[in-house]
Each structure stands twice: as structure tokens, then as C-alpha cells.
Amino acid sequence: MAKYRQYADTIIVTKDELDDIHAFQEDVLEYGLIDMDEYALENNISFGTSVAAVVFEFSKRANYAALIISTILGMASSMKEDLTKHVQSANRELNKIRRFMRDNPRYEKVEIEVPFMDFDDFRLIYGKGVVTRVKTRNGWIPME
Template identity: 30%
Template structure:
């Protein structure tokens, strides 16, 4: 069973870049192949271990990879295709967050409401960023927060 929701996270540029890389690895190893491999996905996700628990709920690359492969192999083709498009969209839209922080170097982190799609799994839930986040605040380096509408 899946549920959709928004959740606000506080993230710095390195975390956003790692999120984007992890979600791309998930797309490439899980949806861009006929037979997803948990071991290959886990190996690729290992590079992004600092954000796995924050974004995807699972804190280890092996746990996340095994859960994703289990969820995907239990889907019919149309469900898998829909989830693939959501994962791809989430990856694409994270570029907006990267671009915001690179263009506004006075900020060291942001608060952003991200859309998630979360799947219940026997070994714990797994979620994916599915679209464009809404920046709600930006932290001035060594200072205060500027809040956005």
C-alpha cells in the first residue's frame, strides 16, 4: 500500500546533491533494467549513505535496495511504470533546490516541503521524492532564517 504526503526537511547543498544522486541510482538500477539487482543498487546507494535515512527512511544501502527490489518485483507493469515516472520527476525537480542554493550563496541550508510517495514494506517503509519541492525558508550563513511564502 502507498501513501502520498508533503514533509518539510531542512537540507544543505551537499545533502540535496546526495539525495539527487541516490534517487538517480534508484531509477537507473531499478526501473531502467529488466531485472533489478539488489546488490548492484546497494553498491551504488552506498555513496549516498548520509541521506538514506533522512530521505528514503531506510538507513542502510542494503536495506533500502532490498526493499525497493521487493516492492518493484511485486508490481504489475503499469504500477512500475508510474512509480518510475515519479522517481524520475523527483530526481529532476531536485535540481531546482541545487540551483537555488548555488544562486543564493548567502544561504547555507533551506527548509523545503517535499512530496513523498511511501510504500509499506515488511521490513519497514520506503519512500521516494516524487516532484517539485516548495522552499519555505533559507538560512543565512551564521545567521537567521528568511521565511518564504
């Protein structure tokens, strides 16, 4: 059985970095959780500016696909189903934040508190993130 812990953490990202994080999560969902295709995951996963590697805490970037697939293979089917649902929900929420940033071009960065599921060698965003503040040229603005 896969060992994990759940907790909230704060990330601060630009619009482009948020796009990279969303693309990474989508790749993990499609090729890691649904298709479970290590080769496709390795070839399609998106690291962009490598912010995804930092946010998702890969200890050995070259082996990320194998780490994800082997962890998922070690899960009970009910846990895998639950994780799939949570990652789908997280991806929908990340997409809403991406649209929010696109619709507000004066925001340069966004601070988001997100729930993570942390495994031995990586972590995934598994639920709704909350925007806590945004950064403009004039500084940070708290969100209520």
C-alpha cells in the first residue's frame, strides 16, 4: 500500500508557472492515473520552466514517471479511484485560477494555498486551492 500524508502548503507562481503546474497535473491524471502508461507519461509530462519539478518535489527528476506509476500500482483500487477524483477536482480548480489570472492581466503573481498528497518521492495537488493574495507592480493585495 502506498504511504502518503495530506497537508496544505502555499505556492507563489506567475501565470506561466501556473500553466506549467496545470499541464503537469493533467499529464499525471491522463497518463499516470487513467492510462497508467509510464512511457506516455515520461514523453508527455510538462515541466516548463521546471517550476513543476520544484512544486511537486521530485527527488530524482529523471525517474519521475517510474516513481508515479510504481506508486499508483501499489495503491488499492479504491484509493486510486479516490485520488483520480481528487486530482480531477484539483485540475478544474487550477483551471479556474488560470482563467482568473488571464482575466486580470495586472496580476503578476498569485499566492495559492493548496492541499497536497505527499508520497515518498513526489506530491500531487489533490483538491481546491484558495487564492490568498495577488501581486501587482505596486505590491501584494490580500484576497478575501
